[in-house]
Amino acid sequence: MIRVSILGATGYAGAELARLLSMHKKKVQFMHLVSRSFAGKRLCEVYPGLSESLPVLEALDIDRIAADSDVAFTSLPHGASKEVIPALYAKGLKVIDLSGDFRYDDAAVYAKWYGEEHSAPALLQESVYGLPELHRSAIKAARLVGNPGCYTTCSILALAPLAKHKLIDVYTIIIDAKSGSTGAGREPSQPLHFCEVNESVKAYKVATHRHTSEIEQELSKLYGGEIMLSFTPHLLPVNRGILATSYANLAQKSSAKELVSLYKSFFAGEPFVKIYESGLPELKHVNGSNNIAIGLAVDERLNRVIAVSCIDNLIKGAGGQAIQNMNLMFGMDETEGLPKNAWYL
Amino acid sequence: MIRVSILGATGYAGAELARLLSMHKKKVQFMHLVSRSFAGKRLCEVYPGLSESLPVLEALDIDRIAADSDVAFTSLPHGASKEVIPALYAKGLKVIDLSGDFRYDDAAVYAKWYGEEHSAPALLQESVYGLPELHRSAIKAARLVGNPGCYTTCSILALAPLAKHKLIDVYTIIIDAKSGSTGAGREPSQPLHFCEVNESVKAYKVATHRHTSEIEQELSKLYGGEIMLSFTPHLLPVNRGILATSYANLAQKSSAKELVSLYKSFFAGEPFVKIYESGLPELKHVNGSNNIAIGLAVDERLNRVIAVSCIDNLIKGAGGQAIQNMNLMFGMDETEGLPKNAWYL
């Protein structure tokens, strides 16, 4: 039985993590659910529909958490994680951080994209980028995992085989990503007011979104050389799901069929990766599951590949992937407790 | 291990039933998934995102099904069930029918509301109305269950305690129900075209919807006298969920608090019924789960009770309730394999 605590349990990602963990119940025991805003309440008061059996929300008390937890999930706003994680880590816990704070190999990259120095650069060296499809062995051995976010998971895996096999001109990569609104979090604001989002779509943080740097970091490692790319996020009037449409010029002629075959090899045995032999994924093909679905098209006129990838941003893009990492870090079946079927409807 | 077959596996209710059953996997084995339109394909070709491991869809062959199945779920259009079920039943299978065909105590009521004679009136006498909260013992002993639909489950349970305890003037019952569009099925039609449903709402089949008769049947039995009531369905631009707002004049003065207490007693021990002590349920409080949530308000000026109830129409209103019935019919834990947490998002 793994004893787990969640810091930031009332954000959308934290609550979804709690929901998913409660389906892992044979092997997981909830110790502490921490919430600054709702301490003393039950999670089911904040999210009616969640089980009344979860523990009462508490204010943050690192000693209490450290005293009886095997692993802490930190689902805090960026920056907040950095303050808390060194303490948890020092007390011997395993930590899975859902913020951006421990996803970087290089503190200088963090500083550049986040506009501030990293406060725990030494620990950054300890942390592993928690994308099991790329870093499974390191995750198994890790005590601190930087759990990748939704845009990055969906983008990196869509392009990983092409980068690894140097099949594309890496100066031509463009990722046009579309995300459901849960990706923007639970905090009310004018741009996320129902009537503002509904029946509209917009691009935002064009050419400046921080996740660009994560995607570049991981694809550069696969490629063995520096990659810089365009990443454009869009906000969709749906709750869940990310669809990324990724473009790159092929370094040599390849058919969609050949690329599908390459992807199938690259991801052989991956329990949550679905490569489409034909057709392309849609949000409804993955929402509710921990899967990533990837489809491929080639524009022969332009010798350009178009990869379409989809994930549920709250599951494979947050809480589900965090559990996948926990399963690996504790030597369990990697798929334990994780939904394999999409809701579809 | 229970060996299950689904007839009509590619409708929305049938596919959701398959999805839910695949989470019940330790105790359920899929034998046959029957589809007239998609025989030879896999369910995951019709619903990408469902597991590839489900058996290939087959044309209907009652002998094959009867040869190796313990239970058949029939999720067929009304009328079609009546043709198939007698044969399955005669061969000794347990049958859980998701159509309206075997939900009636009286073939005359069926004939009146469906506009045709019932073709298997004798079997109608064998069938049990599959609402566990009202007929648990009979379901346990039944070989044929008429699984209630979405509107009826949501309406009957919302009013059952009031009818049973004769707390309301039964001539004043009005049920104003709002349903997500999956309730209208998978068949394309102009009124269900995306642009027609989106950003609109409508009432339909006002004063003529068949489910009225089911609600009246069950509430009349509880009340011990004939009840006739208004039931008005509305179509919502959402995928899932039913919210029913039910009105009735109180026979005597009662506070909301007293009624909450009454409901809590009536439903004591029910694993899927949530009575709100305060506040009212919303679709997002139940969607994704097998729960029904009920909240109560009393208008003291008018001495009128307003009950608001919500279910996921595809789960507690279809496939989930069917599994709950199966669990009971096979002596298993009633909650086995059924989701208790709503998705919320």
Next chain:
Amino acid sequence: MIRVSILGATGYAGAELARLLSMHKKKVQFMHLVSRSFAGKRLCEVYPGLSESLPVLEALDIDRIAADSDVAFTSLPHGASKEVIPALYAKGLKVIDLSGDFRYDDAAVYAKWYGEEHSAPALLQESVYGLPELHRSAIKAARLVGNPGCYTTCSILALAPLAKHKLIDVYTIIIDAKSGSTGAGREPSQPLHFCEVNESVKAYKVATHRHTSEIEQELSKLYGGEIMLSFTPHLLPVNRGILATSYANLAQKSSAKELVSLYKSFFAGEPFVKIYESGLPELKHVNGSNNIAIGLAVDERLNRVIAVSCIDNLIKGAGGQAIQNMNLMFGMDETEGLPKNAWYL
């Protein structure tokens, strides 16, 4: 040329009023657009897509407005109107108030439902309830109009012929109303956050919503006796539109056809009232227009009428009706500048 000013131009109702007035341009001249929060900006900076030609938003200065405006539309939060309108009125302007402050005949009713004394009870005696279909002559002569809100307009007109002709048992009236989210205003809050509203539906302020009292006031006058009724608002995941499903027991047997005929007589010549000979209205039949559409069904089993009525809450339920009132108050064609066709899509 009528010189108009809008106080509260950046709320959803105020901005829609500005949009509609800008299509009335041959006979309307904008003088002042007042906004506390956005003074100094242009309305098109708050609502990109509105014309750049509208005047710059200003802080409130009653003297400036009074100096050059013929009419002021006050689209302020409840309570705020009461502070401002006496001053505008005293300076000789015509005032059309979109809040609830000047819709009551009796200050005691206001005090009861709003929980505070009315601060200008004398002026309340001057104000006319701005529902042209019921009070056209009074509106023409009025200097102060309390423009009815969305729920009330949709509910009152749906039941007016029945109340006037005493065709219903007035103790049995139940109005189950469903509203788009613009009705809840522009202010961000948790319950109106996109992900909370989307794919959900909820009832709110059950048995306590203030608009109940307005509906009762107007129907009581038509009926010639006190009416108390149930009014239940619901929040829909759409931007615009209200659909009200109203129930009442018929005092005598009447067919839907007879009632349709009665409604057609009652509303004969009304430019914005559409009575359906068959079928029932949906939100998409009215959204974008100043119309109210009403359909009727009779449940012969129960001798109960069900009236379904729809309006665009921002047009016939707010800004459009305000313009209709302005047209009447200034002796213009009542329909001038008002959209007659729904968008449908």
Next chain:
Amino acid sequence: MIRVSILGATGYAGAELARLLSMHKKKVQFMHLVSRSFAGKRLCEVYPGLSESLPVLEALDIDRIAADSDVAFTSLPHGASKEVIPALYAKGLKVIDLSGDFRYDDAAVYAKWYGEEHSAPALLQESVYGLPELHRSAIKAARLVGNPGCYTTCSILALAPLAKHKLIDVYTIIIDAKSGSTGAGREPSQPLHFCEVNESVKAYKVATHRHTSEIEQELSKLYGGEIMLSFTPHLLPVNRGILATSYANLAQKSSAKELVSLYKSFFAGEPFVKIYESGLPELKHVNGSNNIAIGLAVDERLNRVIAVSCIDNLIKGAGGQAIQNMNLMFGMDETEGLPKNAWYL
């Protein structure tokens, strides 16, 4: 007074054209509304909410139309237009065709992308591409206009200044476009069933969509050389609107500010083009209007421009643009009867 007829009045584009033309009423007289499926009915029976005053729908009779119409709008499925237009044209009418049939300079390009020979290649030479911002003088003189579709209008105008001034590497153009579902038409089908589209997003016809060829044609003319580009359409769960995110490598360093200035010059005086000085357009900024809104960002790291453009697909992308063309062809004010304000909500 211009006497107008619409062929295909009951499709989404045709009905929206009728709605818009009815606001142009001082200068337009409806003669014939043609519908194969609904002849004998009124348009308001197909689209409740449209005015009852429009003429009754008729079966196609070219002689009747030619006898009393000045202009025919043909809003027919591709292919059908080619059969009808030569006859109308031969009888002296002006024709504005909303299909793809008369948008090409070169019948060979049509044949290649549509998979069949063009049946009226001579007439193709007469027709003018109806994008006023690029071909205003030719449109004024034309008797046959091929009215551009939604994707093409939104894409071409977004890139026109860059192509004209040779500011981009034309081998790097990628247009990632997202469209509301009205763009897919009124015909029911499984992929356009409400529950399939709602809460999902998908790419379709990747690298094969016909509109690619139109965009290439027009941009190539502006550029003065052949352009081939990627165009990827996506289906959004909204009714209206197209947002295109267009990428191209800059031929030389340029700032967003410089490009904005260039775009403002290029489109100086255009009544329906809005260039954003800062920020980017969203669907809600244009829906309901005949505007196109364009915003620009430059990724300095990659020396790449990202242009985001939005139109209402049924207005600037269909019926509104058709009216704009009519206004030009008949020497009227180009903006007559066309909505300039977006609905926003």
